[in-house]
Amino acid sequence: MSTRTSPGPHIEVRGLHRSYGSGADAFEAVRGVDLVVEPGTVVALLGTNGAGKTSALEVVEGLAPPSSGEVRVLGLDPVADRAEVRRRTGVLLQTSGFPADLTVAETLRMWAATMTAPRPVADALADLDLAGRADVRVRALSGGELRRLDLACTLLGEPEVVLLDEPTTGLDPESRRRVWELVAGLRDRGCSVLLTTHHLEEAEELADRVAIMHAGRIVREGTPAELGADRPATIRFEGAAAGLPDLAGLPAVARVGTDHGTTTLESRDLQATLTALLTAAADRDVRLPGLEARSASLESVFLAIASGEEPAAAPTPEPARPTGGAAR
Incomplete structure (x- = not known):
């Protein structure tokens, strides 16, 4: 893929509101969202169903205007400057609408015909492991293959900005890992990527920064490590703690x-707690079936917010803006 330089943030969202309906029947799906995506970074937008993440993403994509606030993509208005923005962005929606009678290769060639300088179709097929399915009609593709065709079309124009709405839905673990490699490669070439996902492992693997939406607002934002820093680690094992000392008295x-x-311990120092637990079990010849120890994770943060256990925190200050080019 080629590379070009685009100064400043690739995506800037300031005070974004988006409402549906009007008057007493109006529903505010997005309620004052601020978000910045720099060149060469991946930002994951997480949220429970109905949190507003797809509504926000559609405004960034230029599919709908904001009710209020400002959105800039590559310094441009994605609605007013749609022709220029669309030429430089790749968008993957949750569902596709490809003609069922076309083959995979024909679909990509049709898509390429709408672009100024597309990549070779053969390269796109190879990147998404679709070369062996080039002559298969779209109607005969599996769900995972159709999703990979979606992604091949998204990246065909060598975009500077890539917007991915649930990119690995329906993919098997091997295909999902391949998509992760492609997203990492886009970042390495200077692209900016904004994605929504329900796979928290995906966000931890790919994202430089994570923004968690709840009830229309971004309530937590930071790196995966920052978000998990104030959450406890967990230790689990099957059965009760018969034969062990009072577990609440173990260190941390x-x-x-x-x-x-299942017995669960939450720990402020995983190593100290786990060492004491294993020592106590060994001294008393107690087995701990199904023993599992996990450091604090993005999952624990997400679940705490979704359940209302953790209140919205103040937004993390924006990081210093990195330098770098963008692909396309």
Whole structure:
């Protein structure tokens, strides 16, 4: 892929509101969102169903105007300057609408015909592991293959900005890993990527920064490590703690609970707690079936917000803007 330089943030969202309907029947889906995506970075937008992430993404894509606030993509208005913005962006929607009677290769050639300087179709097929399916009609593709065709079309124009709405939905683990490699490659070439996903592992693997939406607002933002820094680690094992000392008295234990036959310890220092637990079990010849120890994760942060356990925190200050070019 070629590379060009585009100064400043690739995506800037300031005070974005988006409402549906009017008057007493109006529903505000996005309620004052601020978000910046720099060149050469991947930002994951997370949220429970109905949090407003797709509504916000559609405004960035230029599919709808904001009710209020400002959105800039490559310094341009994605609605007023749609022709220029669309030429330089790649958009992957949750669903596609390809003609069922075309083959995979014909679909890509049709898509390429709408672009100024597309990549070779053969390269796009190879990148998404579709070369062996080039002559297969779209109607005969599996869900995962159709999703890969979606992504091949998204990247065909060598975009500077890539917007991915649930990019790995329906993919098997091998195909999902391949998509992750492609997204990492886009970042390395200076592209900016804004994606929504329900796979928290995906966000932890790919994202430089994560923004979590809840009830129309971004309530937490930062790197995956920053978001998990104030959450406890967890230790789980099957069964009760029979034969062990009081687990609440082990070093750094914040909470002990038992649910459906599984004992869970929350720890402020995973190594200290786990060492003490294993020592106590060995001294008393107690087995800990299904023992599992996990550092604080993005999942724990997300679930705490979704359940209302953790209140919205103040937004993390924006990082210093990196330098670098953008692909296309």
